[in-house]
Amino acid sequence: MSWRLSRASWPRLTFWKGIFLIVVAVGLYATWVRFSRGLGAATNLGDEFPWGLWVGFDVLCGVMLAAGGFTLTAAVYIFNAERFRPIVRPTVLTAFLGYVLVVVALLYDLGRGDRIWHPLVMWNPRSVMFEVAWCVMLYTTVLALEFAPVVFERLRLERPRRILRGISLPLVILGVILSTLHQSSLGSLYLIVPEKLHPLWYTPLLPVLFFLSAIGIGLAMTIFESSLSAKYFQRQLELPLLRELGRFLVVVLAVYGVLRMQDLHHRDALRFVLEPGYASSLFLIEVVLGLALPIVLLLSPRVRARVGGLYLSSVLVILGFITNRLNVSITGFEAATGATYVPRWTEIAVTAMIIAAGFAVFSLAVKHLPIFAAEPSPVVPAAPPVPARVHHVRA
Amino acid sequence: MSKAILYDATQCIGCKLCEQACADRWGHPYDDTLAAQEKLSAEKLTAVLSRGDRFMRRMCMHCADPTCASVCPVGAFTKTAAGPVVYDESKCIGCRYCMLACPFGVPRYEWNKTLPRVRKCDMCADRVAAGGQPACAEICPTGATLFGEYETLVSLAQQRIREAPDHYVPHVYGLHEVGGTSVLLLSGVPFEQFGYRTDLLHEPMPMLTWRVLSRVPDLVLLGSVLLGGIWWITHRREEVAAAEAQSASRSRESG
Ligand code: SF4
Ligand code: SF4
Numbered sequence: 001m002s003w004r005l006s007r008a009s010w011p012r013l014t015f016w017k018g019i020f021l022i023v024v025a026v027g028l029y030a031t032w033v034r035f036s037r038g039l040g041a042a043t044n045l046g047d048e049f050p051w052g053l054w055v056g057f058d059v060l061c062g063v064m065l066a067a068g069g070f071t072l073t074a075a076v077y078i079f080n081a082e083r084f085r086p087i088v089r090p091t092v093l094t095a096f097l098g099y100v101l102v103v104v105a106l107l108y109d110l111g112r113g114d115r116i117w118h119p120l121v122m123w124n125p126r127s128v129m130f131e132v133a134w135c136v137m138l139y140t141t142v143l144a145l146e147f148a149p150v151v152f153e154r155l156r157l158e159r160p161r162r163i164l165r166g167i168s169l170p171l172v173i174l175g176v177i178l179s180t181l182h183q184s185s186l187g188s189l190y191l192i193v194p195e196k197l198h199p200l201w202y203t204p205l206l207p208v209l210f211f212l213s214a215i216g217i218g219l220a221m222t223i224f225e226s227s228l229s230a231k232y233f234q235r236q237l238e239l240p241l242l243r244e245l246g247r248f249l250v251v252v253l254a255v256y257g258v259l260r261m262q263d264l265h266h267r268d269a270l271r272f273v274l275e276p277g278y279a280s281s282l283f284l285i286e287v288v289l290g291l292a293l294p295i296v297l298l299l300s301p302r303v304r305a306r307v308g309g310l311y312l313s314s315v316l317v318i319l320g321f322i323t324n325r326l327n328v329s330i331t332g333f334e335a336a337t338g339a340t341y342v343p344r345w346t347e348i349a350v351t352a353m354i355i356a357a358g359f360a361v362f363s364l365a366v367k368h369l370p371i372f373a374a375e376p377s378p379v380v381p382a383a384p385p386v387p388a389r390v391h392h393v394r395a
Numbered sequence: 396m397s398k399a400i401l402y403d404a405t406q407c408i409g410c411k412l413c414e415q416a417c418a419d420r421w422g423h424p425y426d427d428t429l430a431a432q433e434k435l436s437a438e439k440l441t442a443v444l445s446r447g448d449r450f451m452r453r454m455c456m457h458c459a460d461p462t463c464a465s466v467c468p469v470g471a472f473t474k475t476a477a478g479p480v481v482y483d484e485s486k487c488i489g490c491r492y493c494m495l496a497c498p499f500g501v502p503r504y505e506w507n508k509t510l511p512r513v514r515k516c517d518m519c520a521d522r523v524a525a526g527g528q529p530a531c532a533e534i535c536p537t538g539a540t541l542f543g544e545y546e547t548l549v550s551l552a553q554q555r556i557r558e559a560p561d562h563y564v565p566h567v568y569g570l571h572e573v574g575g576t577s578v579l580l581l582s583g584v585p586f587e588q589f590g591y592r593t594d595l596l597h598e599p600m601p602m603l604t605w606r607v608l609s610r611v612p613d614l615v616l617l618g619s620v621l622l623g624g625i626w627w628i629t630h631r632r633e634e635v636a637a638a639e640a641q642s643a644s645r646s647r648e649s650g
Contacts, residue, residue, distance in 0.1 A: 040506030047436065047503045050494035078622050080629035111489020111504065111511040115469075118488050124470035128604050129492050131611065133468050169626060177618045181611060191603045192466055192496045195592055207607055 020356050027353025030346040034108055042346040049333070053343040056329035058105030058351055060186055061322050062098055063136070064210075064217050068225070069095025069143060070179035071218025077172040083241055089150055089371050090229060091222060096143040097361055099136065101354050108350055128188045135182035142175040154369050183214035190328055198335040199269040200283045201328045205259065212256045213321050219249040220321075223314040227307060229372070239307060246310050250298040253317065257291050279335035282327050290320010398478040398523060399545040400457075400532060401552055403581040405562060406539035407450040409443055413531035413540055417441045420519060420530040437503045437514040441531060444589050449582075451589035452540070454531075455480060455501045455516035456569060457577035458599070463493040463502060463515075465601035471513070478545065478577040479518035487513055498573050498595055518577070545577060552579050566593070574599035 034042035045052050072091045075081040107113035119133040145164060152161035164171075187210030194202055203209070223245050264270045273280050294313040303309030334340055365371060411430050418425035423438040433444045434453070441454040457480045464472035464480065471486040472493065489511060494502045505511035519529035527533075532542035541548065552567045568580035572595045580586070586593055596603075 035509070038507050038509045038511065039504075046506065047494065048500075050491040050504065074622070078626045078629070080626075080632075109490075111491065112487060113489075115486075115488040118469045118486060122469040122486050124465075124467055126465045126601060126605060126608065127468045127470075127492075128608060129466060129468035129490060131608060173619055173622045173626075176622055177615055180618060181614065185607075188604055188607045189492070191607065192462060192600055194596070194603065195498065195594060196495075204603075 020360060023349075023352050023356045026349045027356070030349035030353070031108075033346050034350065039111060042344065042350075044341055044344045044347070048337070048339040049341040051329060052341055053330075053347045053351060054105055054109035056326050057322075058354060059102055059109070060325040060329055062102040062105065063183065063186060064214055064321060064325060065221055065318070066095040066098030066102075067179065067183060067214040067218040068221040069098075069146075069218075070176050071215055072222060073146065073172045074176045077169060078176070086372075087222060087226060089147075090225060090366075092143060092146050093150075093362065093365055093371060094221070094225060096140070096147050097358050099140040099143060101358050102136065103140070104357075105351075105354055128185050128191075132182050132185045132189070135178045135185065139175060139178040139182065142171055142178065145171055146175065150369050150371065179214070180211060184208065184211040186210055187328075193333075196333055196337050197328070198272070198279050198332040199267065200264070200272050200279055200335075201332040203263050203267060203269075205263050206328070209256065209260060209263075212252060212259065213324065216249060216252040216256060216317060217321050219245050219252065220314040220317040223249070223310050224318060227311040227314075229366075230307075242307065242310050243304050246298050246304050246313065249314070249317065250295055253291060253295050253298075257287075257295065260287070260291075277335075278331070282323065282331050286320055286323040286327060290316055290323055294320070397476065397545045397577065398518075398542065399548045399577045399579060400518065400529065401541045401543070401548040401579045401581070402452050403539050403541075403552075403555065404449065404451050405581065405583045406537045407443070407452070408537055408539075409445050409448075409450040410536065411443050412534045412536060413441055413452065414439065414443055416530035416534040417516070435501065435503055437505045440503075440514060440516045446584070446588055449584050449588075451580075451582065451586075451591075453501075453589075454578065455518070456499050456572075457516075457518055458573055459575040459577065460573070460599035460601055462496050462498055462573065462600040465604065466492045466496040468492070475520060477520070477523055479520040479523060480577075481517045481520045482513060482515060484512045489513075496600070498592070498600055548579055552581055555581060568593075571597045573597075 030042065039045060043052060043054075068091045072084060072088055076084050076088050103116075106116060110116060119130055120137075124130045146168070149161045149164050152158075152164070184207035187206035187208075190197055190202065190206055191204065223242055226242060261270075264273070273283060294316040297303045297309065297313045297316070300309075303313065330341060414430060415425055417423075417440055418429070418438070421438075421440065423440075429439060432439060433442055435442050441452060444451045444453060457474075457478060459474070461472060461474055461480045464470070464474055467487075468490060469486045469488055471483050472480055473483070474480050489504075491502075491504060491513075493513060494500075494504060501515050503514045505514065519527070519531075522529060528542040532540045535541075541551075549567070549570065552570075556563045556565055556567065562583060564582055564585055566582075566586065568582070568586050568591060569576040569578055574597065580591070582589075
């Protein structure tokens with residue numbers, strides 16, 4: 001009897017928890033390899049290929065996927081799209097976690113992670129990397145401050161909460177500007193390698209394209225997350241709101257697509273699309289599956305009418321832009337320089353562990369903090385508390 | 396005046412004494428296996444490449460406006476007035492952006508160390524500062540590697556091409572590439588055969604990023620005004636609502 005009792009008090013080992021534990025165990029072993037034996041033993045990087053998966057995926061894609069934070073806070077606080085307020089908290093939390101994980105990934109990737117603070121005191125304003133370092137650091141702080149009210153609410157700390165609410169507008173503006181700067185600057189990083197990056201991806205417009213795609217991803221991630229939280233946390237946005245996001249997404253994608261094609265045309269690089277090979281197939285995956293297809297899907301009212309259709313389109317967009325970042329940072333170099341790179345298992349294991357940690361912290365936060373709770377609407381102070389427009393799909 | 400190295404491949408006999416001298420100066424190991432490796436590594440900061448009886452050296456070009464110095468987030472590289480581009484390992488965070496960005500693919504990394512550093516030729520900056528010359532130039536038995544004043548070496552290189560046009564490709568490599576470098580190369584065969592790109596820009600590479608970076612302060616100011624303005628416009632309705640509510644309550648009071 002007592003045996004049964006103690007067994008029942010163990011946390012239930014579900015399928016996902018099992019996967020999580022395996023991923024973490026393998027990741028920790030990879031971590032040990034990385035820090036005891038150096039980058040050479042833990043990665044397939046080398047003098048010919050100094051940046052790989054950790055920069056291309058963990059950092060570039062990580063920052064990009066966290067773009068929902070600035071997109072949505074801008075929409076709600078600056079453009080006054082109050083109807084999206086119910087999802088501000090989960091989105092800001094995702095963004096904050098995203099940036100923290102990017103910094104964690106950097107600690108693995110930097111040869112001297114112990115000196116990650118050096119850009120704070122050793123300045124080089126001519127360096128894009130220096131600008132990115134400062135923006136990421138400041139923006140992570142901004143996100144922490146944007147999220148802090150949730151924690152204060154939980155701890156019933158009224159005073160600090162009121163102070164933060166008082167400065168929320170300047171905080172949001174600062175966040176949007178910092179995001180604009182570093183989202184585009186991640187593209188500018190590659191402006192310095194005109195002879196090493198394949199012409200399908202090297203363009204002076206890299207910063208503009210990176211910024212536009214960050215907005216697209218911000219919208220796509222919001223749709224995607226809302227559908228996910230419907231499944232796992234029984235909360236989601238009302239369908240009309242998702243549909244509206246879908247419309248915005250189509251417009252951003254279309255502008256991005258037109259700009260991309262114009263740029264290829266003006267640089268006389270369209271001919272590379274027709275050259276059969278590695279580069280052009282990856283380009284086509286990116287542009288046909290990740291751009292053209294979701295545009296067509298989202299333009300159809302039938303697709304927009306259903307959560308499933310919106311969800312599918314947003315997943316395509318996300319995969320498409322991930323492909324884009326990997327093309328700019330990895331495959332575009334292979335195609336133009338002839339060097340090759342395939343990530344080593346340790347690189348993949350660390351990446352998987354970081355992603356798993358992100359999911360775990362997110363669900364913990366949802367369980368213990370008022371993430372999906374109704375924030376009192378500040379619009380009409382005299383009116384009785386308006387119920388938040390979150391759709392509760394309690395199972 | 397700034398110093399430079401002129402390497403004339405047509406005078407090189409491939410003895411690799413420069414490799415040996417460089418290894419000695421850095422305290423790197425050097426043996427026949429290492430000598431046979433025709434590429435740079437963290438322990439081989441200059442390499443003599445051979446194609447038949449033709450030779451070519453590879454090393455840091457010591458750019459006039461170095462890409463490595465511009466991209467490094469912590470400013471670990473400095474172009475000294477004397478010419479050498481030097482690296483301060485105590486600043487480096489190991490992001491390896493310099494390796495990605497260098498147009499000549501020069502910087503190497505100590506991949507197998509737990510506290511790794513970037514490695515590259517520093518034109519023996521300490522010896523140069525003391526009035527000496529780089530170890531490779533000092534040891535070169537044929538004068539293929541020469542060290543001297545930049546201007547002198549430029550005119551010497553041009554003079555050699557002028558006097559023996561059949562002997563050289565008509566190109567002083569490094570005179571215009573990426574806005575000029577402190578290492579100049581002469582060759583009897585096309586530079587591309589040894590992996591030197593001849594399609595590089597003739598302006599300093601840092602311009603490519605500076606064009607964008609220099610706009611950042613303007614963007615911050617413009618962006619703040621624009622976003623603040625949008626907020627002001629989009630929140631007007633609430634102000635109107637509040638004002639109406641106020642006047643309504645006032646009229647109720649007076650009424
Ligand atoms: S050749 Fe490369 S490492 Fe040498 S100074 Fe120029 S940019 Fe720097
Ligand atoms: S690896 Fe070191 S020297 Fe090279 S750019 Fe990064 S911080 Fe600077």
